[in-house]
Amino acid sequence: MARRSKGGGAEGDGMRMQVVWRKGAVWLVLVSAIAWALLVILALAFHLWSCNSDVPFLSALCKKDSKVLYALDSIRSSSKPLHRCPIPVADDPDSITIPKRTPNTIVKRLSYITVDKQDKDPSPLFGGHQSWKQREDSFKLNATMKVHCGFMKNSGADMDDVDVKYIQKCKFVVASGIFDGYDIPHQPSNISIRSQKLFCFLMVVDEVSLDFIEKNTTVKFDKAGGKWVGIWRLITLHRLPFDEPRRNGKVPKILTHRLFPQAWYSIWIDGKMELIVDPLLILERYLWRGKYTFAVAVHKHHRSIYEEGDAIKRRKRYARPLVDLQMKMYYHEGMEPWNPKKRMPSDVPEGAVLIREHTTMSDLFSCLWFNEVNLFTPRDQLSFGYVVYRLGDALKFFMFPNCEYNSLFILHRHTREHSSKVEWAKTIDEIVKKGLKESKGGLGLWTPYPADLSSAELPSVKRTSPAG
Template sequence: MGKPTTSAKTPLLFQSKLLCFSLFYLFITLFLALHKSLSSKHCIFKSSPFHPIQTSLFSYPPSYGEHKYALSTQRSSCSSPVFFSDYRVVFENIRDLCGNSSAFSPVLKYMQGNADSFGGNFSTQKRISYFNHVNDSVEIPCGFFKKFPISNSDKIAMETCNGVVVVSAIFNSHDKIRQPRGLGSKTLETVCFFMFVDDGTFEGLEDYQLISGKSQEYKIGAWRIVKVSSKNLYENPAMNGVIPKYLVHRLFPNSKFSIWIDAKLQLTVDPLLLIHSLVVSKNVDMAISKHPFFTHTMEEAMATARWKKWGDIDALQAQMETYCENGLQPWTPNKLPYPSDVPDSALILRKHGLSSNLFSCLLFNELEAFNPRDQLAFALVRDKMSPKLQLNMFEEEVFENICVEYRHNIKGVEKRKIATAFVGEKGFNFKGKRAKQDLFINNNGSHCGKYLWKMWG
């Protein structure tokens, strides 16, 4: 009887074709899921700054702003990634640009004088007459018809900011001061960070012992704090916040680029990288995010009325009628390359050139004439002004990846101060009449009828 024939046995693990197929499918699924999580959910692709600042810039008391929570983002996919160059290359490029004054000429001339209001309170036709800027010798009204009430030391510091400035403002203690994150090693040496606060906010910072009233200059982390006396400005604190938001080029006359960031936001990307990627590389005057929901100005106006973002409904309707009468049109593909008429203006990046400065002046004049809801006047000014504004309206998903948004909620004494400040304030009459759906429709004499029919097709 012979020996049985021996052969290599196949491991039991691989004897089942079904099991092999299942494992293969599992590995492919995991790979695709990992690839999607690393690519499509992130809009920002960048080289790491050399020696980035990783540590916290300032330590706050635990009770300071403890109930101001971050808002969750709305989108997880990315269709328009932003590519950043190496930090060192960006730093040197922007430094060279800021040293070349010819890149920011010609410059506007601003109207001087005294008036009862900070912006001059010009009539509609007078304001619109400045939209077509064909002569550089013409002086443009651009605020400062009353003195801007800040200290001389702050004014000198603002005038000596020669490159990039990041600006924000808090009035009525409505937000917490948040430190920027992701800064490169030379950013704090070359970028100015200025936070404007009113008297009430300043007192709150003193109460938390974040600053000392005995000092002449105030600093909290990256931010230089500028105290603004509200007595000589607007009664509406939101309108006072519009001054540094849209007249940044006048407050910082020697700066070449600026970033406005609402105090409800925390910047998470180095400002030099943002300026280079969204403004310089695109060769534009301004960069701003599209609104996540609205495309047409009238959509924003109706939402403003319905949700009482501005309480004076009659004044709001009069504003839109004025704009329709003077040529406001709904968005259509004919307006391209502008992809929308409604921005999210919480973050604005600017090159301080003629077109950008002119746009900011013209828009500020509209805000003083009506209300500080800047999205309502945005498209009219942009579409009607000349020379045209070169604008990068980036996707809202990019916005969600370069900053974190927090709630405005306040507790305790701060909340009581705000409620007191808003009593009797024009535009904050929250007990006023509720806006109706037919706000602009059933008015037979409305100038906005053609706008609405065109918007609705």
Template sequence: MTVHCGFVRGKKPGQGTGFDIKDDDLLEMEQCRELVVASAIFGYYDMIQHPRNISEFSKANACFYMFVDEETEAYVKNSSSMYNDNKVGLWRLVVVRNLPYEDPRRTGKIPKLLLHRLFPNVRFSVWIDAKLQLVADPYLLLERFLWRKNTTFAISRHYRRFDVFEEAEANKAAGKYDNASIDYQIEFYRNEGLTHYSPAKLPITSDVPEGCVIIREHIPITNLFTCLWFNEVDRFTPRDQISFSTVRDKIRAKVGWMPEMFLDCERRNFVVQAYHRELLEQMIASGRRAPSATDQPSRKLRPGSRKAPPAKKPAVKRKKEKKSSPRRRLPKPGAMAMGVM
């Protein structure tokens, strides 16, 4: 069986495929053999987030690649003092030309879901959306989410939604994509057997991922999963949360494999979310400071709630006064004798 997996117009990924990469970059990418940490910025949509708490072992053995278009590269060159020989901090920048899609979000799904095509010799990968800052060592992520659970693919659940139909409505309400395209995709999946999520689907814990982080081993079954997932993104909308469960369920029905879905609160332990570039620039222009991950939210009263009680004044210690209460007197011996008689 032949499964198309992106880059179908060229000889190999990055050459004449509509996602073109220089030969020097392709050659260096082929030298990456153990672990790759990857991200992408297209359309100058995000600011580069620099990983923190990375061990010397990871710096020596893992590859850190950031895929960018020419617009983003030009901005980084002019604005970053850390730019040096196509590197910004730990990130090695790979400039992609001849982009296959006008929508930067859809273009970003190519490195996100097809890393095994771009890095043919890599064993493991960690994908991080560009809006996130990695704050934990990538080998710790492999140990925590793959090796400890004896699984090959890990992704976090959505923090709020479990049902694809609810996710589609939320995407429409937020204007993530045009409503007609989302409705068409959902109706297509419904006709293929998609149902609402319920406890009857256990051990499946959710139908909706928070797809900003993917941790996986590059083996045939995970490669097949992301190939088929990318084909859905290419065919329908780029909202990969909508197509995730359909691809997962079809593979699970055939071979019994499915990805591990961990809690979103666990994801927040190793990545910090930043703001998209436009929103961040608006906040800076208005004089507002972007809250950091360590900021604590202020406690405000909700509308209609009671007013908070005033702060208590410190108690003033006073000298203890001697009470003038009468002491109990014992009766005289004679009186006691008279009472007994």
């Protein structure tokens, strides 16, 4: 009995040791896993913190196409929540008094060039062949002006007759656009009965997008043959003006007054946005209250167009050498980097929301802005501040805080990402040899500039944000 007890004791001790060892091993694995997870979190935190560091060496860690930021963004874990703030809008759309139209003072009559005398092509360029002299003259303000503004005769962007008839009644417009099937219409919310009756909600699409929308959502037809998705009236453009979808999207966005000539007021929102504020409240807040005729938000990250150009190159949103060439032209023409002494809070807008009264001056601004986009790169944020600079104090506009901009809408992702080969080109030779030149837009970048830019150097850019 004693020997069995002794043997049993030894055997029990061995079993207890095995249990202790196993528990220790489990705890060791658990502690190691926790330590490893903490190490990874600390490394990621350090990496993200370094992006905003003032120390050049640290900030450089995340500025060269950071794979960590890219991976985190793809799973939406690194994106900060949009900075939203309350918009000081009126309480009730029904209580708003619509003011009288703003009188035209500086430019009293504006008309448009629709035929270039030297152009014998039966299918001319949508933006025309604006010469460097015509471009320069277009910035010289007179009581009567005639400028290029897209829509050259027989150049495309045609609408169906049923849509042309419908828009003739549209004095107040909420406009948006979808091209190349990148989005589906998102229904606005919080729209008052008064605004539903007052505004035309016009969604401009190409034939590819119309086909995509019909396959992915419900399109209804009215008795006249008009096409509807919820509150949106679909306006189809035929014979697209440009090869590049991004350029086609600038037509309804920037030339809203040309596409819908009867409009007194318009609010443009990009196709990936869902409007969540009543449009009448938007007009009262951003135009009528301060007696403005144009309103746009300040860019979230950038103030200088040269900083924006640098970000576009890093994000490969257009060919680097062509972005540099446009920036060199602007710098040669006197466009200084933004600084706090400028009258504008920024030279770079968040261009996805544009709020306008269609006066002759705001229409002229839109024409000149479009001409820059047509001549150079399709990145319209680069040219906005330049046109403001050239017009001086003539345009009375409001740049409102970015946090208010984020409170106007809910942002949805594109159905797919756009990319074109020219965006990845690193040299002019590469663009030429590979046939990447656009045939209908950006031709000002290939037309001899009336000054020598060979020795021009762009102002240095301090990267204040890891945007993109």
